[in-house]
Amino acid sequence: MIIEDEELRVLYKVASSEHIQKIEAGILHLEKHPQDTNRLEEMLREAHSLKGDSRMLGVSEAETLIHQIEEIFASVKKGETHLTSDLCDRLYKGVDAVSKIAHEAVTGQPANVQVFSVLAQLMGADMDEETAPTMESTNSLEASAKVSSEVLAQAMDDEALHTMFADFLKQENASSPSAEVLTSPATDPVAELLAESMATLNSESQAAINDYQIDTLRVESSRLDRLLTQASELLVTQGRFSDRTNDIQTIQNLWQEWDREAFASRLAFDELERRMQGSEELKPIRDFYHLVDRQLEQLGNLVNQLKNTASDDVARLEIVSKDLESGIRKLRQMPISTIFNLLPRSVRDLSRELGKEVELIVEGGDTPADKQILEAIKAPLSHLVRNAIDHGIESPKERQAQGKSPTAKLRLRAYQTSNAVCFEVQDDGRGLDLEAIKHTALRQKLHSEAELAAMNTAQIQSLIFNPGFSTRTNVSEISGRGVGLDVVRANVERLKGNLQLESTPGKGCLFRLTLKTNLATTYVLIVEVNQTIYALPLEYVQTMMLVSPQEIFAIEGSQTITFEGEPVSVVWLADLLGLSVSAPASTAGLNSGLNLPCIMMQIGTERLGVLVDGLLEQQEIVMKPQSKLLKRVRNIAGATIRGNGEVCMVLNPQDLFKSAKKGTSSVSVEEVLQQAQAKHRILLCDDSIPIRTQLKRILEGYGYDVTAAVDGQDGFDKLRTGSFDAVVSDVQMPNLDGLGLAARIRQFQEYDELPVVLITTLASEEDKRLGAQAGANAYLTKGDFDQRVLLDTLRRLI
Known part of the structure; x- marks a missing residue:
């Protein structure tokens, strides 16, 4: 036989292989350490789990054999049986047979296992002098089979055993030689099968080792979580590398600007050299231009090469990081049916308890979703289903009175969008009662009547997600405690998801849970x-x-x-x-x-x-x-x-x-x-037209009222005739420089609190000391000028 369901088949393959490996390793350990009761307990658990899996999936032959192996372990635990080498050989034979049967259930390839003989061997059904068939017996096969059946039946009272023996007897009779051969005193089919099984034990064990291969791995989900986080970090790092390519582009633009300026300067020098007819006095300058040209060319080649290489590396890193993250994410995915399959039983029991007829319709169970999503969404879905049956769906009599079918429809649906997975729980019941919700909100003092009157329908409906909110006045095992829908919202928000509610009076409710597929x-x-x-x-x-x-x-x-x-x-x-x-x-x-x-x-x-x-x-x-x-x-x-x-x-x-x-x-x-309308006035002093214009634009762009002066003397004159909240000045200016302007301002008592900010190319510590000595509140350098620093400084000083 083969397990029909593909998903269950894969799960059984992984689980049975793991259980069998642990049982084999346990037998080997117990053979050397028979007093290890903890390991014996572990073997009992492994055997019991494998038996349960086999029974659940209909692998009855494996279930029968593993049951007997479990019985042997239990007998050893009670002290009724000693774990001898002979018993271990029989256990190995049984485990090998279970492994073959499990392989058949997974692949469909015939196991060719004589389950009856393996079971006989596990039960120790060897023939003794009292039970051995006589040489005069005319049907040695029937006699020995009868004796073995009696021994086996005595060891294990199981109706399936008699059926198995009957099938075995029919097969042996159909394929046995003539009666003359069977009357031979040396012919005992069960004994021959047992002897043959023991003879091939070693060869089959070696064959199992040679054929063994690891097809699947079991990995803790926490390890995948960490790996996915690291892969996501790699993806973000790739974005940072992209930013670095932008920096390289900035360097390339700067090189191009230098190259253009050098070219323009070289043209001017060539004109000068032509006028001076190749004067030897210009030779050092000519050599300098040649050196600059070579260095600029080398710099340009290096920058272009770096840009191309970086672009290729970033593109490759993007491909690899995205593939890696996508692959890891797929490893964590499971079909949503894993969760949906848990709900039909709950729907059946709850509807019967409440006397309602509910038809559950499940759609999209094969939609894949992250394991973390499935674990977190199980409780919200269960709450929504229970809430729909208890609150939303009417009794059959109510439904018939409203012209509805007595059997309500409850629909569970899952589907994927481009970057999210959606879950829908929809019923065709009565819908939300807005008046009951308002009454409960008033009773619980969540809102006043005026506040409720100002709310729209969607806002009133959303009140049902408040903690402790329930329209029921009596508490039952099913509802009334108000701990359902707020749990739904909390779980969805924890997953950075979105919860939507649509309700139509008399036609039902739809809850839609939208969760991101990428949680990292x-x-x-x-x-x-x-x-x-x-x-x-x-x-x-x-x-x-x-x-x-x-x-x-x-x-x-x-x-x-x-x-x-x-x-x-x-x-x-x-x-x-x-x-x-x-x-x-x-x-x-x-x-x-x-x-x-x-x-x-x-x-x-x-x-x-x-x-x-x-x-x-x-x-x-x-x-x-x-x-x-x-x-x-x-x-x-x-x-x-x-x-x-x-x-x-x-x-x-x-x-x-x-x-x-x-x-x-x-x-x-x-x-x-x-407050913003009362603009602060700034006096800006700079003899450079481009710099003065640019600074004026920056300050006005951030809400300041700016008055410009062409030098320090012009600035001081405007200061004396106007009212300003701060002065921003260059240092190197004609007529009156910035240091002199600051010193002159400080000579007047009314300007003691007036902020003065100097901006200059002079960046030495001595220059800064002179600025402070002149009375400047801040000293900013143009070499590393950042408009944010200027704006923050002004905000702090004004």
């Missing part, structure tokens, strides 16, 4: 808040947009905008995180006026608009496990390391929603914009 990495949106970078999981981001202050209005003290025809609350992300709130600098100077970057987040049917300072990029990250210090930090889910090596906190969307509901947000958009 996640895509995030990198945002900026108060000059700090945060990551927001992208699966909770519905859209990104710019919001005009005129679009924001107040409803019961909550900032609100209209999105897709519905009111949605809007909060500052900085406010939720407990940070100071200021108008985003990136909103200044836009053609459309002052606009605020807004992220529309969604969890289930709930939406929340979050205002940030800036939207930077989307990125794939590996979430780092939370340390003990971060275990209970509100709004933070974990951390990651970006491509530039910076640590970035990953926000917890569920906490953000809870913080917004609790009224954590306290700063209104109007208040922030009023």
Whole structure:
């Protein structure tokens, strides 16, 4: 026989091979250490497990033999049997036979095992003088078989044994020689079979060693988890290498700029040399240009070669890392039927207990899913099924009264999308009772009547996921404790998934659980808040947009905008995180006026608009496990390391929603914009037109009102006639340099608190000392100039 179900066949192949190997190793150990009771207990467990697997899958012959092996182990444990070498030989013979039968059940190849003779051998059914057939017997086969049957039946009272013996007897009679041969005193079929079995024991053992091969491996899932995390880290590292290729491109652009400038300078020198008719005084300069040309050419070749090699390496690394991660992920996958198959029995028992008729329809059981998903989704699916039968589906009489079939349909469905696996639990029952939900919310003091009246249908339906929420007033074994649906939501959120609910009164409910297929990495949106970078999981981001202050209005003290025809609350992300709130600098100077970057987040049917300072990029990250210090930090889910090596906190969307509901947000958009309207005035002094223009653009882009001066004297004159919050100045300028300007400013008492920031190419420690001595509050160098440093300095000083 062969096991028909492919999945069960593979599972039996792996499990039986493992059990048989452990039993063989145990027999070998017990033969040398017969007093090892712990090992004997282990053998009993292994034999019992293999017997149960064989019985479950209909491998009856293996079940019969392994049962007798188990009986022998039990007898040894009780002290009724001693584990002699002869007994071990018979056990090995039995295990070999079980191995062959299991191989037949898996492959369909005939085992050619005489189960009766192996069983006889295991039971020690050797013939003695009293039971041996006489030489005058005219049917030696029948006599010896009868005696052996009696001995075996005495050792094991099993009806299957008599059936097996009858089949064996028929086969032997059909293939036996004539009666004349059978009357020979030397002819005893059972004895011959036993002798033949003992004679071939060694040869079969050697053949088993020669034919043995390892087709499958069993690996702890935790090892695969670690390996998948490392593969995901490799994938993210590949992204960092891609960033390095961008750096190489920057170097190449810089080389090209140098080459162009050198070419222009060389043309000018060639013109000069032509005019001076090849003067020998120009020879050193000519040699210098030749040297520069050679070095620039070498640098260009090296940069181009490095760029091409790096691009090839990054492309290859991307292929390998993606294949590796994909392969490991597939190793962790199992069919969803593994979980679905556990539910039909529960549906049957629960529907019978409640007096309801339910037809369970299962679809998509062959859809693969990660083992971690299946383990985590088992409890939510069970809760949803029980909830549908208990709360959603009506009794047969109610259904008939409503014109429905008395038998309800409960549908379990699974399917895959591009990057997620979806589970649906749908019933054709009564649907959600909104009035009952409102009454329960009032009774449990979750919301006031005014709050409930302002809620839409989706918001009212989502109340059933609150902890402790139950519309039942009496507690039973099935429901009433309110610990079902909140567990569903908690498990789905823990897997970074999404839970949706659709209900139609009188027609039923649909619960849809959407989970990411890749749990090791996640895509995030990198945002900026108060000059700090945060990551927001992208699966909770519905859209990104710019919001005009005129679009924001107040409803019961909550900032609100209209999105897709519905009111949605809007909060500052900085406010939720407990940070100071200021108008985003990136909103200044836009053609459309002052606009605020807004992220529309969604969890289930709930939406929340979050205002940030800036939207930077989307990125794939590996979430780092939370340390003990971060275990209970509100709004933070974990951390990651970006491509530039910076640590970035990953926000917890569920906490953000809870913080917004609790009224954590306290700063209104109007208040922030009023503060932003009072622009700080900056006096900018620099004699270089390009630098002065660029700095003016930067400062105005971040909301400052900038007045420019062409040198220090011009700047001091404008300072005396105007009012400024800070001075930003170059050092090397005509008429009055930056050091002189700073010193002159400090001569006036009204300018004692006026911040002065010097920006210059002079970067020595002596230069910085002179700047501080002149009265500058900050000294920034142009060589490593970063506009963020300037902006942070101004924010700190003003």
